[in-house]
Amino acid sequence: MPELPEVETIARTLSPQVQGQHIHTVEVLLPKALAFGKEYLPVLRGARVQCVFRRAKVLLVGLVPTQENLALLAHTASPADSFPRDPHLPDCPLFLAFHLKMTGRFFVHPAQSPPLKHTRIIFTLDDGSLFFDDIRTFGYCRIMQPHDFTTWEFWQRLGPEPLTATPAQLAERLGAKKTSIKAALLDQSTVVGVGNIYADESLFRARIRPDSRASTLPHKKLLELAKALQEILMQAIRECGSSIRDYRDAQGNAGAFQNNFFVYGQKNAPCKVCGHALESCTLAGRTTVFCPHCQK
């Protein structure tokens, strides 16, 4: 469920709670939740949280390990750091990369708080504990050195950030796809951060049928879509994301953007613009809701 605006909101609300703190212990309650970098676990002890940020739908925590542990890390680094520096990563020796998938959440609880039913990993900090909770257990954490990102295929395939790219760039990438425009939006190699909610909502606002073949849409329509997508993402970030059921930010607050939905989750309801009944279909394996009258 967390898409770009939700992960961005989580990063913003988590950052002030953990930045500058040190990790004392890490408790992995569900082994598969730590999907990569188990061998780095000892290096986390004493590491300082340098920054919290987002790339695509991935929440990242930049860490600075202790001098002693840095020396330990050097043994596992790739020779001479010969890989190109990733422009999406700040200069940190170590990262935690979380994918929240549908139900991943973060909490900072008082020290010594016991795990909850869905707690998967607990990071003990100077002041309190960072809980990574996940009901459906699809989410994961990876402990990564910078060079590990070069071999993480998912990361390498990610397209541009929708709020950094220009509308023209986004329009061009979308128009190059031979799939439905909905599938093109959901494809993280085209543009990152878009999930089912913001795909449907941006298509509605651009008045484009979700099943249109992307490559057949006029450039003007693609440009409108790109602009609609940017506006909708910015508005959703301002409103701290959309809370359907599980999503909360790192302070436990719900978002408000779900009040602005025109189509998502509104199958058979009257269109808020024209009054026609909204229809639904399946595209790219996802329930898709649209207005057959407004969207051509």
Place this chain on the structure above:
DNA sequence: GTGGCCCTGTGA
């Protein structure tokens, strides 16, 4: 391209 899978909780 589509469908199944990973999962649990919710709502009809």
Place this chain on the structure above:
DNA sequence: TCACAGGGCCAC
């Protein structure tokens, strides 16, 4: 009781 929610991945 069972369909449904869905990001990413995999087999087909």
